[in-house]
Amino acid sequence: MNPWDLDVNLRAVVLDFLYLSSFILIGTLLRRYIKFFQRFLIPNNLIAGAIGLLIASQGLGLVDLPSERLGVYVYHLLALTFISLGLRQEKKQWGKGPLSKAFASLSSYIVQATIGLLVAFILIYTIEPDLFAGIGLLVPLGFGMGPGLAYAMGNSWEHWGFEGGGLVGLTFAAIGYLFAFFAGMAIIHWGIRTGQSALIKSTDHITYDMRIGINKETEHPVAGHLPMSSEAIESMAFQFGLIGFIYLLTYGFCYAFTTLLENVGAHDFVATIWSFHFVFGLLIALLVRKIFDKTKTAYVIDSGLMTRWMGVFLDYLVVGAVAAISITIVGQYWRSILFMSILAGPATFGILYYFCYRAFDDYHFERFVELFGEMTGTINSALVLLRVVDPEFKTPVAEDAVYGSGITLFLGIPLLVVLNVPTAFYKNAIEGYWIALGILIIYLVIAVVIWRVTGYLQFKRVVPKP
Secondary structure (H helix, E strand, O other): OOOOOOOOOHHHHHHHHHHHHHHHHHHHHHHHOOOOHHHHHHHHHHHHHHHHHHHOOOOOOOOOOOOOHHHHHHHHOOOOOHHHHOOOOOOOOOOOOOOOHHHHHHHHHHHHOOOOOHHHHHHOOOOOOOOOOOHHHHHHHOOOOOOHHHHHHHHHHHOOOOHHHHHHHHHHHHHHHHHHHHHHHHHHHHHHOOOOOOOOOOHOOOOOOHHHHHOOOOOOOOOEEEOOOOOOOOOOHHHHHHHHHHHHHHHHHOOOOOOOOHOOOOOOHHHHHHHHHHHHHHHHHHHHHHHHHHHHHHHHHHHHHHHHHHHHHHHHHHHHHHHHHOOOHHHHOOOHHHHHHHHHHHHHHHHHHHHOOOOOOHHHHHHHHHHHHHOOOHHHHHHHHHHHHHHOOOOOHHHHHHHHHHHHHHHHHHHHHOOOOHHHHHHHHHHHHHHHHHHHHHHHHHHHHHHHOOOOOOOOOOOOOO
């Protein structure tokens, strides 16, 4: 019997993986030879996602890749990405750079959410009374937190009548990437031209290898080390197996928790728990990592290899997220998406530019470039842009970005809870969204006060240290 005929669903999953892999190869080829992509440093995964969007079910229909199925992959890849992050051993560093980076990111999230909600309220009270108000909360999820989280939260709100919520989240994430790279490169050219860049006076330093996206040097960067004996098990397989084991624990925890909620009659919280699966996955991964550290067996986990797996998951996540964008859903919500995006992009620029020149002692423009790239895309897009103004990562910006991202994650968890207040406690009533907006503003005020009390934030422009 032909194995491809055994199970239609399994066959679809396998073919989907093959399609997404092929898109990545095509994206790599296009980046290699097309000057437009090289000029704006568009990453291969974003090009690959656009190819998928063009030829898959949402476009020409040449291959069967429905948005709903791609959304499921994005959902799971999000958890795998965070689990890999939790297992990596990163030195904990607290200081002005990482903490200010975290507070700036949190401020950006809240400003994006505020703009999204205010636009939603205006439309609801004027021309679109049936609009799902939570669409405004997808702006920070898509722009600042990435496609996986935007899909997971939007999808959970479909239970409350938000038709295509997950796909709307992916749309905001895709628009965020456009801001990150097209606006990001324009910002870099502007900063260099106006003398704000500390290290770079022109973009001529961008190497040919960097533009084509392929390292042609004889000696390539080291991906990681091999902590396991190869005749016993491949080290990459062990790392992947550990990730899979933790995801199994995550599934078991979420299943048991939601079953308990259903038994006590708290059905409204079930979808929220499943949408937070990546948080539970991260916490379990951190716990497992702590156990390895305490038992002095952490040497079997290689942070380099774990980073590579995280990169793989993120690449496939971005490809699937962009390819899953539904033209039908975009057409249904085009007015909201357009207005919110047009306002959120410049607002993100303004709030980050203001804080970067008042909360850091050095490399203000470089920090602004990194933060703008991350708050409209991901940490990967941020580092791509940063590399243009800091080619060899000589400044502490990249290191602060990594450490600060961990702090941002925990500062952002209360924010994620607030985003679910309208559905979890107010049955999706409009009053719940007004209350959520009030909580967000109070949270922002508290964060800025704490930031100021620490002495890390000034209300006047800081002169860079010599």
